Amino acid sequence: MNYPFIKSKKEWEEILGSERYKILREKGTEYPHTGKYNLHYENGTYCCGGCGTPLFESNSKFDAHCGWPSFDESIPGKVEYIVDDTHGMKRTEIVCANCGGHLGHVFEDGPTKTGQRYCVNSLSIDFKEK
Numbered sequence: 001m002n003y004p005f006i007k008s009k010k011e012w013e014e015i016l017g018s019e020r021y022k023i024l025r026e027k028g029t030e031y032p033h034t035g036k037y038n039l040h041y042e043n044g045t046y047c048c049g050g051c052g053t054p055l056f057e058s059n060s061k062f063d064a065h066c067g068w069p070s071f072d073e074s075i076p077g078k079v080e081y082i083v084d085d086t087h088g089m090k091r092t093e094i095v096c097a098n099c100g101g102h103l104g105h106v107f108e109d110g111p112t113k114t115g116q117r118y119c120v121n122s123l124s125i126d127f128k129e130k
Helices: 009-024
Strands: 044-048 054-057 079-084 091-096 102-107 117-120 125-129
Touching: 054 125, 079 102
Parallel strands: none
Antiparallel strands: 044 054, 044 125, 079 091, 091 102, 102 117
């Protein structure tokens, strides 16, 4: 897919480092309960760790007890949804609509009024305090 923010593989590796590259560019997953934003509840905006695009507002974050940062909605137009049928499951992958960076998956089992649970890797996002 073509995204507005494009870098070569070498540029991404230099920008992101090996851990973030594995998550954002190779669709990896960090271990549960290890990410710095899992239990983080400051007021601000969570942005793409690859290109800085704002993705989630802090008021949409909740503790899903799943081990990864969870949100019940994204900022409109900032996340792209892709059918993911790997690992014998049918899921919906979420990626940054600006650079295509892998964020995680969204599930329809959220406890809030949206019914959604965006399950996001901490390594795929950065936080900007308000």
